[in-house]
Amino acid sequence: DQQVKQNSPSLSVQEGRISILNCDYTNSMFDYFLWYKKYPAEGPTFLISISSIKDKNEDGRFTVFLNKSAKHLSLHIVPSQPGDSAVYFCAAGDLYNFNKFYFGSGTKLNVKP
Amino acid sequence: GAGVSQTPSNKVTEKGKYVELRCDPISGHTALYWYRQSLGQGPEFLIYFQGTGAADDSGLPNDRFFAVRPEGSVSTLKIQRTERGDSAVYLCASSLTGGNSPLHFGNGTRLTVT
Numbered sequence: 001d002q003q004v005k006q007n008s009p010s011l012s013v014q015e016g017r018i019s020i021l022n023c024d025y026t027n028s029m030f031d032y033f034l035w036y037k038k039y040p041a042e043g044p045t046f047l048i049s050i051s052s053i054k055d056k057n058e059d060g061r062f063t064v065f066l067n068k069s070a071k072h073l074s075l076h077i078v079p080s081q082p083g084d085s086a087v088y089f090c091a092a093g094d095l096y097n098f099n100k101f102y103f104g105s106g107t108k109l110n111v112k113p
Numbered sequence: 114g115a116g117v118s119q120t121p122s123n124k125v126t127e128k129g130k131y132v133e134l135r136c137d138p139i140s141g142h143t144a145l146y147w148y149r150q151s152l153g154q155g156p157e158f159l160i161y162f163q164g165t166g167a168a169d170d171s172g173l174p175n176d177r178f179f180a181v182r183p184e185g186s187v188s189t190l191k192i193q194r195t196e197r198g199d200s201a202v203y204l205c206a207s208s209l210t211g212g213n214s215p216l217h218f219g220n221g222t223r224l225t226v227t
Contacts, residue, residue, distance in 0.1 A: 043218030
C-alpha cells in the first residue's frame with residue numbers, strides 16, 4: 001500500500017514556464033516532506049524540504065507548498081530550465097520515525113528549449 | 114568534499130549466489146541508510162544505522178538480507194541465495210545526524226540476478 005503517490009509519471013513544460021509537480025500522501029502522521037531530483041545513473045539529490053508547521057518553503061526557483069488538510073504537496077519550478085529535466089521524487093517522514101522516509105514513484109519532467 | 118561512494122556500480126550474479134554491496138558515507142555523517150529502487154518505483158527503505166548499530170531494519174524483505182556497519186563508517190549490504198526478484202538498484206544514503214536532516218545518496222549499485 002503506497003503511502004506517498006505521484007500520479008503523473010511525466011510532465012512536459014516549455015523553457016521559461018512554470019513546472020508544477022504534485023504529490024499526495026495518505027498517512028496523517030507524516031510531518032516532514034522532501035523533494036529529490038534524479039538524473040539517469042545518479043542517486044537522488046536533495047532539493048527542498050518542508051515541515052508540517054509551514055505551508056510554504058521557497059529556495060530560489062523552487063517552492064514547495066503543503067496542504068495538510070488535503071494531504072497534498074506540490075513543487076513549483078519557476079522559471080523552468082532545460083537542466084531541470086530529471087525525475088522528481090517526493091518523500092515523507094513519519095512524526096515519530098523520521099529515519100524511514102517513504103518515496104513516491106517519481107515524475108519525469110522534460111523541459112523543452 | 115567527497116559524496117557517498119558505492120561499489121560496485123554494477124553487479125551481475127547468478128541465482129543462488131551470495132553478494133556484498135559496499136557503501137562509503139560522507140565523512141562525519143553518523144546516520145546511514147540503505148534503500149532499494151525497482152524499475153518505475155521510488156526508493157524503498159531497507160535499513161537505517163545510527164553509528165554502528167542498526168536502529169531500524171524493518172524494511173529488510175527477509176532473512177536473506179543483512180547489513181553491517183562495524184566501525185560506524187563503511188557499511189556492507191549482504192544478500193544470500195540471491196533470487197531474480199532481488200534485481201534492483203541498491204541505494205545508500207547518509208545524513209549528518211539522522212532525524213529530519215536530508216539524505217545524501219550515492220549513485221547506487223545496479224544488481225542483476227540471472
